[in-house]
Amino acid sequence: MTNLLQNYGTRIPITFTHAEDVYLYDASGKKYLDFTSGIGVMNLGYSFEAGKSAVKTQIDAISHLSNLYENPLQEDVASFLNFSGAYKGFFANSGTEANEAALKLARLIKPDTDILAFVDGFHGRTFGSMSATMQDKIQAGFAPLVPNFTKAIYNDVASLKAAVTVKTGAIIFEIVQGEGGVMPITADFAQALKEFQKQGILLIIDEVQTGIGRTGKLFAFEHFGFEPDIFTSAKGLGNGLPVGAMFVKNEWADFFSAGKHGSTFGGNPLAMASAKAVLTELSQLEFLKDVRDKAEFFKQILSDKLAKKTSVKAIRNLGLMVGIQLSDESQLGQVLSEAREKGLLVLSAGHDVVRLLPPLVMTKAQLEAGVVILEEVL
Structure with a gap:
């Protein structure tokens, strides 16, 4: 990246080549579950035909x-x-x-x-x-x-x-x-x-x-x-x-x-x-109702699997917008990095929060799969 300004700092050394549904694939073919939606952009996923x-x-x-x-x-x-x-x-x-x-x-x-x-x-x-x-x-x-x-x-x-x-x-x-x-x-x-x-x-x-x-x-x-x-x-x-x-x-x-x-x-x-x-x-009749239903499921499973961990200080959400506040802010970068290594993309917010913005079309099974990875990391 020699021709670009360094205003984004050192970029994560991953080159994504294609995407499908709620997954991104890098140049080596590795598959990542995307809990970022491109920072809240790809709400309908990558295969919105x-x-x-x-x-x-x-x-x-x-x-x-x-x-x-x-x-x-x-x-x-x-x-x-x-x-x-x-x-x-x-x-x-x-x-x-x-x-x-x-x-x-x-x-x-x-x-x-x-x-x-x-x-x-x-x-x-x-x-x-x-x-x-x-x-x-x-x-x-x-x-x-x-x-x-x-x-x-x-x-x-x-x-x-x-x-x-x-x-x-x-x-x-x-x-x-x-x-x-x-x-x-x-x-x-x-x-x-x-x-x-x-x-x-x-x-x-x-x-x-x-x-x-x-x-x-x-x-x-x-x-x-x-x-x-x-x-x-x-x-x-x-x-x-x-x-x-x-x-x-x-x-x-x-x-x-x-x-x-x-x-x-x-x-x-x-x-x-x-x-x-x-x-x-x-605007389809059931779409937003379904999002609210998945949000309640996501909230519950995050609470069940993460809330009692000593590394977690608090979990906050409104709908499918979630923040996991860490007990030790110095671990934030490590959490993001280890999640990527395990095939899950998550974001930071502030100085001590793991931010989750999964696509609205993500299934409950996919949401749970991401939480299982976070459970392992945390």
């Missing part, structure tokens, strides 16, 4: 259109994501771009105000999204950041109330802090946020990792009865194709008037063809 077919058909028809022209595929995808006609959508290419659009829009709606974000949250690496990502390791070296971002401690109601001032115009947060250690929101914290929304503060919910069925609902905010002013999506939306989306309540939609924001590739026909296939699949 409807998606592949839609993209192949679209690339033969037309692979790119600028947003100067009507694109019916964008309207189709937006109709799946629009809750009861209450929102208007914008398409981008990634999660950080979707969050940039959300932050820009919030500044237009609430000029000269602050945007509150949370310690250990993650919203992206472009300047606005990075300024809302309250992690020193992400922000270090990039000062001055975008001004008028403030912070509070996630799931700490007292910290939230102390941080909100008359200048607070919007609050951006995740339902589950992914990069921050797989920390699901608590009921009392969710209620406190809703109270501030009633006072006129915009709620921006980042569903980049938690959305598109990951938690057993189309969006994780549905579990807690939120009606966000703005929400974002990406990752699993394209099942491998780059796509991001930002949706805003109808009452605020006119603030993004002509020329206020745009994207050359956002909502391009290939990404929209894939997203439409994904959302069509998720």
